[in-house]
Amino acid sequence: MPTGLETTQQSRLPAALPRGATLGPKLTPPQPSAFEIARTEVCERIFAAGAAKLVLLRAPAGFGKTTTMLQVHERFVQTGLPAAWLTLDRADNDVMRFLAALTATLSRLIPGLASSQEGHSGPDELAFAVIDRVAAHPAPFALFLDDFEALQNPAAIGIVSELIEQLPRGAQLIVGSRGVPELGVGRLRARGRLLEVEPAQLRFSEAEADDFLRQRRGLQLAPDDVRRLHRSTEGWAAALWLASVSLENRDDPGRFIAGFSGSNAAVVEYLVEDVLARQSAEVRGFLLRTSLLNELNASLCDAVRGSDDSEHLLRTLEQAHLFMIPLQGDHSQYRYHGMFAEFLRTQLARHHADEIPRLHRAASRWYDERRRPVPAIEHALAAGDLDHALPALAAHGQELLEEGRVRLLSRWLDPLLESGALDAYPILQVVHAWAVCFARGPRAAAQLLDRLEERADPDPEVRAHRLAMRPLFLSLTDRIDEAMPLSTAALEEIPQDLAFVSGFLEVCMANLALIAGRFHDALRFADAARSRQQVRSSPFNFSLSEAAEAAVDMTQGRLRKAIAGLRIAVSAGAMDAIRSTNGNALAGIPLAQALYEAGQLEQAERLLVVYIPLIRGVCIPEELMISHVVMARIAADRGDMERAEQVLVELEHIGHREGLTRVVATARLERVRQLLMADRLAQARSELDRCGDKAMWQRVTKLSLRANEVETYDLALARWSVRTGHAAEVIRPLRTELEAAERAQRERRALTLRLLLAQALYRDDQRNKAVRMLARAVRLACVEGYVRAFQDEGALLMVILRELRAQPDLVHEDGHGEEALAFIDRLLREPAPRAPVADAALAGEAASVDNELLTRKELQVLRLAAEGLSNDALAERLFVAETTVRTHLRNINVKLDTRSRVEALAAARRRGLIG
Known part of the structure; x- marks a missing residue:
């Protein structure tokens, strides 16, 4: 108790x-x-x-x-x-x-x-x-x-x-x-x-087998019998147990032991069958007929068997040690050992197959009476009782869909569709298509939608579902141009009283309006979708509408509001246990992205651990790209470049497999950025040339696609140009892009364009203009807490930031001076000295050399090594393999031109890298 x-x-x-x-x-x-x-x-x-x-x-x-x-x-x-x-x-x-x-x-x-x-x-x-x-x-x-x-x-x-x-x-x-x-x-x-x-x-050793058989079970066996039984069962505990039960009260155990060999399933079946044969007819009947149940209690067993003595039999079986596992302290609930249950079901199918449908129907009725529709439907389907299962599915299917139980629905409905059983239930075909979309992806569901459209069912509700699905499926497979006109036409035709369908279509319209840069319309559609749904009535729609509004907030630079909205969106999809989180990947991954932007890398990574496996199965392009790029950046931030590359390779592979060229190109763009951060300029240029069709990127740049709102081919080329001494060539194009982003209210994109432009101006010896450009970026970013936009640009931006910190008057506009200075200090990790401008520039250049020389992870290794930690202790503290620590130390020696840890520590101290 x-x-x-x-x-x-x-x-x-x-x-x-x-x-x-x-x-x-x-x-x-x-x-x-x-x-x-x-x-x-x-x-x-x-x-x-x-x-x-x-x-x-x-x-x-x-x-x-x-x-x-x-x-x-x-x-x-x-x-x-x-x-x-x-x-x-x-x-x-x-x-x-x-x-x-x-x-x-x-x-x-x-x-x-x-x-x-x-x-x-x-x-x-x-x-x-x-x-x-x-x-x-x-x-x-x-x-x-x-x-x-x-x-x-x-x-x-x-x-x-x-x-x-x-x-x-x-x-x-x-x-x-x-x-x-x-x-x-x-x-x-x-x-x-x-x-x-x-x-x-x-496996039992021979000594353990002897102890078990002769001491624990009290069997009178000769040592040779034990040895033979151990050899034939290969020490398999279950087989030894079953053999011991079979050997009880046998006059000639040696003969029995000699009668079988091996430890495979056939032996287990033989032994268990021998155990079963020695039970009374009443007990055998009980075991077989209740083997179909995942939980055993007296009331359910009575209902299935049509008797009233199950409580007594359950206690008898438990006392006989026949593979009964009590689930309640008061011994009112049990289950069979998994292996024993499998055997009993096999025996039931072999000897009483004609009874199986009746047993399942009885269990289904018992669950129905207790208003537990899921196990009731499960047993009805197992019974082949479609006259009961299909009406129950029709009654509960849409509710389960709105709760997000898409995997369960697709598992139930897949075989029913293939058998033609759903032909008379068009609404279940609709539920099936929705479930498959969010369980296995829109490409798999598109085939089901094609079948629905071929039938052209006249029912207005079914037609409304069909009209809403097509633009949604197109948008989720990156066919934006096709989705836009279809969604507009569908919205005019769908009856407004169908809240679930209208809500989904309005969410789709909100996302398409966002992509087109019509942010006011996007917010209007998100509001309309949300107003149709109470959180508990359709958490799926509510979650997606919240996520759609948060996407607009992110694009327009309202990071704090976006995070708040996305937290609500993620929570709304899982109000209780029966609601799946599968659909929530469409909110959970954007939340991870927003938290990453705010510098909350640990929380972002935790979300991605949960949601990346889900989105890989569903394969929706935006979430695929966002999740993998953010995870790769988190790995790189920790110095784990092997993990970062693995994540990008996985993204690229999925893009190739699914024929999604933008996914492949986005993986390569992120690889370009990371190569540039490592000063591997030639490799970065080679990878940039493989980043896909430039015409595709011209189209993408004009759209507000969430995964490429910031990172596009043109921005990657500008980064490469700044790094390779061609900064002057990109200043005018960057200004043009910045003006376009500002006109379109794409403030998140404008922020990175300002940071790139500041770096280009600095490299072109227009340092005052660079610092002023950065000052404006800081004033806008500090209010919302856009941390990673700055940190992801690397060492040169930190140089300019130090110069800006030395000129505090530049950030005192708009009434956010102190907040902006605190923001800069956070970015620099420690307050910069208030030095004259010239001295600050020199100090910044010196810091740039050191920052570019060693990665953040290498600096962390050095600081811990300075504490006298061994390689094993370093590995434990950093949560990496000991071989990774050795790799970091080797790289440090190469970069500092040293030959040992002692020399490296001395050189690091001379450079001021460690205290």
Whole structure:
């Protein structure tokens, strides 16, 4: 039973569980078997792995992962190390439900964590609030996650990956999984932060098999029988257990042991079948007929079986140790061991296939009576009962779509479309097309829309959906010119009382108006879409309309307002557990971009960890480009150029695969910028020449496309020209572009144009004009906090900024003088001395040499090395591999013309790089 404290903590969690669901069973470690043996060798390896952040027990079912984890958990508890347990299941792929369970689990380790999360409604906000609290926790702990293979949602897996990265010193995550999870295992292995326990290490040794069979199970076996059984099962724990059950009360165990060999599924089936055959007919019938249920309770089992004795049978099975796992402290809820359930379902299909539809129908009715439509529909579909499933889907499909449950809908509706079952339900075909669009992308959904248009159903609601889908799909596949006229025509034809359809089309119109530079119209359409929706009635539409308005704010330079709006947009798409975050990538990624602009790199990266896997699956160009470019810049800022290049290569590959030329070109443009930052000018020019059709860029520059609002071919060419001594050639074109951006109210683009123009003027020896140009940029940017626009330009801009700091009168216009000076100080990281102009220029040039000589990451390595840290300690402090540290030190020696760490530190001190 949970304590009063635990009950209170759970009550403070966000409303993240479906009605009637409880967390208690998931947070309680399974009860150990009375016959288990101590896995001493494996457990000692885990106890000794204090440096590992992740302990991964990876093996198929039946290898004893859970048993080993239970023993480790008990050992930790006995030694006083706080430990908590969470068993995962398929329902945890709803991110808010997963976060609720994770928060409740961690609350047992970190007092007050649950109550501190009040007010965090969106998945990213809640996740990172939890992770931040965990990272700040001063004491070690162990968190156990069992059945990790059930977790398939990339967003949920991304949250666990980020949690691992942020674990405090001494804390560990112990994971049991049937496969290798996407948790950055390779990176953790390279850094020495991973302990892997594989099937070979989980197999019983002969001594352990002997202990289990003869001591724990009390079987009268000769040593040769044990040896033969161990050899034939290859130490597979499940097979040994099943063999022990089969061997009970046998007069000639040696003969039985000689009758089979191998440890494959056929042996398991044979052994389990032998176990099943020894049960009474009543127990066999119960096991088979309830095997289709994911949860077992007396009421549900009675309904499926048509009897009233299920409670007694459940207790009997538990006492007989027949693979029953209690889920509730009061033993009112159970589930079967996964391997046993699979076997029972196979047997049911083999011997009683004709009963399966009836059993599923009974389960569906039970869930219907309790108003749980999702499992009710699931069982109805499994029963092939389309007379019940299709009307239920028609009744709940649009609601589930508005809640964002697009993966569930596409999984249900895909086979129904192929079978023709949806022919009589055009509205479900519409729901299917929407779901596929946001689950697998607009290209996949376009084929479904083509089929709908071929049918030309006369129903006005279906026609309205078709009219709204086409321009949206076109805009999401970068076919803007085709989408614009279609959206205008559709808006005139769609009935205004169809809020969901009208809202989606108005969001589409808002984005198209933004692209065309008609910002007033974009805001008007976003307002119209939002006014149709209450947050809880259609979070999908509400989220996208908020994101559309924030996109206008970003383009027109209102960064603070954009961040506020995007936070609302992200939260609006996940008000409770049953609402997916999949659609929220369209708001989450712009929020990451906005936070990056504001210099909040850590928060931006965390968002991208969650949303990049989602957007790769959906493949919407703007979000693809924004997310990958921002992630590459964050990696480069840390000095991890290998990671930055990997992200850009992935973006380029997706562009090639999907035939999206702008995506390919944008990846290359960002590579050009990073090559220029590294002074690799020839390579930058070569890459610039591969950046795509110049005619395409002429068109793109005239449009306000969010991923290329700032970064275009012309700006990249201007950067290259400034760097290579051709600054004079680009001053006039940059002025022309700046005037055009200002006329069009594209203030974010104008900001970067001012920064580039300041650099060009400075290189052309027009230093006073350069400083004044930069002063204007600072006055405008400081109000909104555009930090990265300055920092991403590199060392030369910092030189000009130092000169500006030495002339404070230049930034005292518009009443923002002190704010502007504080902003400059933040950019320079420390206040600049108030020196005369000439001296400041010289000091700036000297600083430029040092800043361009060593990267920020190399300077960080030097400062830590000055503290006397070893390479291993440096790697741990910087969260990189030890080989990466050696690479940084080698590069430092080359740049400083030194031969050792001692010489490098001395040279760095002489240059004033470190204290």
